[in-house]
Amino acid sequence: MLAATQLWQPFHEFVFMRRALIGGLVLACSTAPLGVFLILRRMSLIGDAVAHGILPGAALGFWFAGLSLPALTFGGLGAGLSMAGLAAWITRRTGLREDASLAAIYPISLASGVLILGIAGKRLDLLHLLFGSALAVDGPTLTGMLWVSGFSLIAMGLIYKPLLLDTLDPLFLQTVSRLGPLAHGVFLTLVVLNLVIGFQAIGALMVVGLMMLPAAASRFWSRRLPVLIAIAAVLGCLSVWLGLLLSFFYSLPSGPAIVLVAGGFYLLSVVLGPVHGLLRRPPLLTSQ
């Protein structure tokens, strides 16, 4: 069992733990509103699709420039955005359902990423790209994470109102404003940006977990959007903190440890959450 002092001692003692913690906490805060809105917009799958989509770009970046932060970032960003864009374009032009279109895109991305890595000589570990290692967050990566998180929180604040209306009632927003498509575009860009910066820390697939699990869990705790976002952020931060501690004391891989803690919170919420949780009676539909 962890003693009280052990809850912060590793972060006090080791720089790499401190960096991993700070990076993870800011990432949990900036991905919380994104995850909540992805669920509300019924776009939960897009995180997965983009995370796979990042892979060929990052692999190409690695092939040409080696293990450099900007090359991996811009490669991932370009590929992630084009995969999300391609799926959206196919849906709009052909009427193929959005989930089918996304499900078709991500094996293509994954396979081309693995192929490129194979051609590049397997010097970059695929497992590292997919599952990452929070304990390998270096100075420049941490700076990048702080910038991206700060930027996305500010941008989300700016587009909050149009994005909310575009999600709830797009027809209404269209009659009063032209901001709907802009808000949607900014939102998708932020999703990709956070996934790209996150994949270098906890891995492409793990960052999707950090984005979606707290958001899905928060739905069982409140019916108010700002509260949902706050709960998702708190659950995300707790997962990062506890996950890192588990990984430190029990020598577990950090990315999966963080995501599994988040998964634990999700399952607990499903059972115990006051809003439609399994142990609660259905909510009373009339006011008191």
Add this chain to the structure above:
Amino acid sequence: MIRCQALRWGAPGQPLTPPVDFELPKGSLTAVIGANGSGKSSLLKVIAGLQKPLTGKIFLDVPRQGSLSFLPQQQHLDRQFPISLQELVAAGFWGSKQSPELRSQRLKTVLEDWCLSGLEQRPLMALSGGELQRALLARLSLAQTPLLLLDEPHAALDELGQSLLWKHVHQWHAEGRTLVVVCHDLAAVRQHIPHTLLINSSGCLLGPSTELIRQQPQTQVA
């Protein structure tokens, strides 16, 4: 004023009517009637600029953005959305430059007008169909636009709700606003709406409601 010239609308390659021309004058109150699938709702969306016409043109005497309110059918709203009734209604203030005090005063009045007082904090999922419909109408009242397009506003409303609705429709009409109302209730149309646009696959007929609904078209406009 809404003027349509050689207008055709519907799914691509499947226009619902031959090209039609009609003009609804400024300050008019017009019902749109027709069978299911005749294109009443699509026509409203085309006028609102939410859907492109297949051919032809529509002229409005006001700019679309900010001068037009559209009441859609409510089933496209996600009832699980984590937002309260008050937040939904207050979206009607979009773009308004009123002070916060004036806004909260107006919001209170409008909620009272639509018999929604006391339900302010209720989440969408806990509203009845009629309450949600009144909330959407209240949001529309806040916007105070000169052109109102209502798609089945009486849907889900009980007797009290319907009498509220028609009271407001008459009030908006008296204020000189232009209203177009898609309505299935022909008796209500005869009673409350002076003019009717009847859509069928051979075109559109525009005339006084009392005559058109007795199947006696006054003007052939298609």
